[in-house]
Amino acid sequence: xxxxxxxxxxxxxxxxxxxxxxxxxxxxxxxxxxxxxxxxxxxxxxxxxxxxxxxxxxxxxxxxxxxxxxxxxxxxxxxxxxxxxxxxxxxxxxxxxxxxxxxxxxxxxxxxxxxxxxxxxxxxxxxxxxxxxxxxxxxxxxxxxxxxxxxxxxxxxxxxxxxxxxxxxxxxxxxxxxxxxxxxxxxxxxxxxxxxxxxxxxxxxxxxxxxxxxxxxxxxxxxxxxxxxxxxxxxxxxxxxxxxxxxxxxxxxxxxxxxxxxxxxxxxxxxxxxxxxxxxxxxxxxxxxxxxxxxxxxxxxxxxxxxxxxxxxxxxxxxxxxxxxxxxxxxxxxxxxxxxxxxxxxxxxxxxxxxxxxxxxxxxxxxxxxxxxxxxxxxxxxxxxxxxxxxxxxxxxxxxxxxxxxxxxxxxxx
Amino acid sequence: xxxxxxxxxxxxxxxxxxxxxxxxxxxxxxxxxxxxxxxxxxxxxxxxxxxxxxxxxxxxxxxxxxxxxxxxxxxxxxxxxxxxxxxxxxxxxxxxxxxxxxxxxxxxxxxxxxxxxxxxxxxxxxxxxxxxxxxxxxxxxxxxxxxxxxxxxxxxxxxxxxxxxxxxxxxxxxxxxxxxxxxxxxxxxxxxxxxxxxxxxxxxxxxxxxxxxxxxxxxxxxxxxxxxxxxxxxxxxxxxxxxxxxxxxxxxxxxxxxxxxxxxxxxxxxxxxxxxxxxxxxxxxxxxxxxxxxxxxxxxxxxxxxxxxxxxxxxxxxxxxxxxxxxxxxxxxxxxxxxxxxxxxxxxxxxxxxxxxxxxxxxxxxxxxxxxxxxxxxxxxxxxxxxxxxxxxxxxxxxxxxxxxxxxxxxxxxxxxxxxxxxxxxxxxxxxxxxxxxxxxxxxxxxxxxxxxxxxxx
Numbered sequence: 001x002x003x004x005x006x007x008x009x010x011x012x013x014x015x016x017x018x019x020x021x022x023x024x025x026x027x028x029x030x031x032x033x034x035x036x037x038x039x040x041x042x043x044x045x046x047x048x049x050x051x052x053x054x055x056x057x058x059x060x061x062x063x064x065x066x067x068x069x070x071x072x073x074x075x076x077x078x079x080x081x082x083x084x085x086x087x088x089x090x091x092x093x094x095x096x097x098x099x100x101x102x103x104x105x106x107x108x109x110x111x112x113x114x115x116x117x118x119x120x121x122x123x124x125x126x127x128x129x130x131x132x133x134x135x136x137x138x139x140x141x142x143x144x145x146x147x148x149x150x151x152x153x154x155x156x157x158x159x160x161x162x163x164x165x166x167x168x169x170x171x172x173x174x175x176x177x178x179x180x181x182x183x184x185x186x187x188x189x190x191x192x193x194x195x196x197x198x199x200x201x202x203x204x205x206x207x208x209x210x211x212x213x214x215x216x217x218x219x220x221x222x223x224x225x226x227x228x229x230x231x232x233x234x235x236x237x238x239x240x241x242x243x244x245x246x247x248x249x250x251x252x253x254x255x256x257x258x259x260x261x262x263x264x265x266x267x268x269x270x271x272x273x274x275x276x277x278x279x280x281x282x283x284x285x286x287x288x289x290x291x292x293x294x295x296x297x298x299x300x301x302x303x304x305x306x307x308x309x310x311x312x313x314x315x316x317x318x319x320x321x322x323x324x325x326x327x328x329x330x331x332x333x334x335x336x337x338x339x340x341x342x343x344x345x346x347x348x349x350x351x352x353x354x355x356x357x358x359x360x361x362x363x364x365x366x367x368x369x370x371x372x373x374x375x376x377x378x379x380x381x382x383x384x385x386x387x388x389x390x391x392x393x394x395x396x397x398x399x400x401x402x403x404x405x406x407x408x409x410x411x412x413x414x
Numbered sequence: 415x416x417x418x419x420x421x422x423x424x425x426x427x428x429x430x431x432x433x434x435x436x437x438x439x440x441x442x443x444x445x446x447x448x449x450x451x452x453x454x455x456x457x458x459x460x461x462x463x464x465x466x467x468x469x470x471x472x473x474x475x476x477x478x479x480x481x482x483x484x485x486x487x488x489x490x491x492x493x494x495x496x497x498x499x500x501x502x503x504x505x506x507x508x509x510x511x512x513x514x515x516x517x518x519x520x521x522x523x524x525x526x527x528x529x530x531x532x533x534x535x536x537x538x539x540x541x542x543x544x545x546x547x548x549x550x551x552x553x554x555x556x557x558x559x560x561x562x563x564x565x566x567x568x569x570x571x572x573x574x575x576x577x578x579x580x581x582x583x584x585x586x587x588x589x590x591x592x593x594x595x596x597x598x599x600x601x602x603x604x605x606x607x608x609x610x611x612x613x614x615x616x617x618x619x620x621x622x623x624x625x626x627x628x629x630x631x632x633x634x635x636x637x638x639x640x641x642x643x644x645x646x647x648x649x650x651x652x653x654x655x656x657x658x659x660x661x662x663x664x665x666x667x668x669x670x671x672x673x674x675x676x677x678x679x680x681x682x683x684x685x686x687x688x689x690x691x692x693x694x695x696x697x698x699x700x701x702x703x704x705x706x707x708x709x710x711x712x713x714x715x716x717x718x719x720x721x722x723x724x725x726x727x728x729x730x731x732x733x734x735x736x737x738x739x740x741x742x743x744x745x746x747x748x749x750x751x752x753x754x755x756x757x758x759x760x761x762x763x764x765x766x767x768x769x770x771x772x773x774x775x776x777x778x779x780x781x782x783x784x785x786x787x788x789x790x791x792x793x794x795x796x797x798x799x800x801x802x803x804x805x806x807x808x809x810x811x812x813x814x815x816x817x818x819x820x821x822x823x824x825x826x827x828x829x830x831x832x833x834x835x836x837x838x839x840x841x842x843x844x845x846x847x848x849x850x851x852x853x854x855x856x857x858x859x860x861x862x863x864x865x866x867x868x869x870x871x872x
Contacts, residue, residue: 100524104523104524292558292559292560293471293472293558293559293560294559294560294561295444295467295468295471295559295561295562296444296561297561298560298561298588298590299590303590306590306591307590307591308590308591308592308593309591309592309593310593371471386561388444389467391524391525391526
């Protein structure tokens with residue numbers, strides 16, 4: 001290749017410097033293209049998994065049945081899915097639920113930008129930001145790594161069916177409540193995905209986790225949740241020892257059609273609260289009126305075991321029998337989400353405490369307008385319902401939580 | 415591109431707010447109040463951002479939905495905020511002044527855009543009292559809207575050396591168990607003139623380290639420093655001593671130039687931001703042209719000094735954005751400038767030695783040409799960007815910064831290899847074209863470059 005030996009040293013000498021020049025060019029172009037593709041971090045979660053075939057598994061479930069249904073679901077999974085599904089039973093995992101879409105927890109979407117690992121949405125930060133503000137502010141912040149468990153976007157039709165059988169086994173069979181309500185929640189999130197919410201929403205963004213191993217001895221929790229939904233059934237030695245915290249929010253709040261289903265969950269809840277409030281006379285209504293305003297519920301995710309020491313509002317002993325029935329009916333729109341046997345047992349307990357259960361509200365008695373808020377606060381039961389401004393759609397939408405002062409997380413406090 | 419730092423700081427704060435209000439698992443997609451503190455020498459200013467709808471609910475003042483605020487509305491907001499912001503410390507009760515009430519649209523983590531009311535609270539401790547430890551008794555909105563969150567952020571604290579990064583000081587919110595809202599105790603890190611000075615020194619170094627455009631101007635101007643011009647071409651290699659003197663002269667002239675305008679700008683000389691940023695791009699373009707063909711041989715220091723004046727104006731924007739005065743201003747000017755000089759000196763010391771060595775090889779001509787052309791393209795991209803024409807060139811040029819350590823490494827390896835060869839290495843190493851070289855190009859690429867026509871004028 002070299003024509004003469006004397007030329008060789010000269011040629012060779014040129015190379016390194018030329019190499020440096022080329023290096024500049026190479027780095028320029030390669031880095032430029034990597035920047036262009038920077039913002040495609042959002043995971044594409046398909047929302048096309050099997051739609052709920054409203055499978056009518058309405059078996060009233062004792063715990064043994066639940067374990068069997070849980071094992072039947074596990075049997076459909078591959079090893080990676082099982083690994084994701086099976087988590088440790090710990091308060092940290094149990095308390096790691098949210099009303100947010102998961103992408104908003106992990107930073108993949110919503111506000112924009114990526115939040116890699118830590119609580120630092122560095123992707124959302126302009127490059128001028130040199131010092132990293134440490135962590136987030138605010139109490140109740142538990143995690144920014146998102147939900148634990150198996151994400152539903154990985155489920156095949158068969159696996160979805162097995163999951164639905166499990167959920168049906170632990171939930172109530174009434175129309176628009178329990179299992180039907182969950183199916184409508186999934187539809188509602190598909191509706192958000194189709195109407196401006198994008199890939200962060202939809203039935204593929206829900207998570208199912210077994211905290212501990214399903215068994216008739218020891219403690220385990222069935223956790224199922226996603227945007228606006230948290231189911232938390234904790235079983236101790238074969239008994240449902242805690243069915244809360246149970247979160248139900250919904251957007252859209254108005255009736256829509258999605259995937260061929262009519263979607264209107266939580267309307268019965270609002271109607272039940274309104275029926276109770278409108279049954280009150282003006283003196284009772286005054287006593288029930290809160291002076292404070294609410295733009296959300298008080299005891300959302302992260303605010304565990306933080307029940308007020310003083311109950312506010314109108315106490316149940318001041319209610320007529322008819323009004324007590326309306327109060328119990330309102331409570332039952334949450335308790336009734338459980339399988340029929342569990343619901344009956346817990347409702348009977350709440351009924352026995354009605355005289356010392358308080359009703360407090362603010363806003364209108366319709367419970368459909370932004371700022372409307374109602375709370376049911378008994379020795380055991382704690383239910384909050386708050387109408388707030390729309391996120392994906394315009395118009396008010398509710399957040400609601402059912403907690404139990406004794407049996408949240410089956411009594412696990414830390 | 416490297417934005418002007420005033421923009422940079424504003425953007426950083428927006429970023430900080432996004433971080434601090436994220437509070438993921440607590441799951442408020444509901445807008446929150448943000449209180450951003452700037453700690454000055456004698457007082458603290460708090461930039462308040464309040465969700466308009468919550469403010470309307472809590473105060474009864476008609477600010478819901480945003481929009482321009484009428485004068486009496488502003489007055490009502492001032493009165494309301496003065497009733498709900500109290501600051502105390504061991505020194506006594508502080509004076510709280512509210513002004514700059516305005517409305518805006520803003521966005522926080524997961525909230526979407528929402529109307530907000532902004533205001534500035536000036537918090538002044540009693541004469542001579544310490545301002546680094548105090549109790550912020552702030553309950554605007556949350557006294558009524560009990561689910562509201564108030565995030566308190568330390569945006570800048572000169573005396574602690576913190577001027578460009580925000581950090582959370584905590585949140586003010588309802589304790590649901592007791593139903594009370596507790597004031598926030600703020601205990602700032604110890605600070606003083608020395609920490610402040612060091613903070614500004616750091617700011618100066620990072621400003622140059624991240625300011626690819628400033629580095630590129632100086633380096634490109636120095637690219638032909640080891641060469642002599644003849645017949646309107648860069649021809650012979652200058653004696654090393656002369657090259658070093660020229661490098662020193664250019665660097666010192668640039669330093670004098672930008673120091674003058676940095677001081678003037680910081681002290682109040684108005685700086686037209688956009689024209690200055692555009693002129694900086696022009697200065698790089700001219701330096702690149704000069705590196706290709708001598709335009710002003712021997713007068714590089716003059717050019718460096720003149721354009722130094724322009725670069726200094728851009729530097730001053732960083733300091734004037736901090737709104738400093740008195741002793742802090744003087745120490746900032748000194749520290750920031752010193753930081754700039756130190757980093758600039760480091761860059762020159764790191765990049766120039768290999769260039770002086772490589773200037774003696776035939777490779778310097780393609781290297782110089784390649785670097786100059788690349789720089790010119792980058793400068794053109796910045797220029798277009800800064801006059802408002804966004805092109806891919808601008809963002810491509812921005813990656814020169816991150817790439818620069820590798821380029822420097824390549825230069826040093828090449829220079830060391832050149833030195834080693836000139837001292838005669840064993841033949842095996844000398845004839846093996848695949849011997850370890852600088853990272854990056856393949857042998858084929860290197861060969862392609864090496865087979866380019868011989869340079870002229872040697």
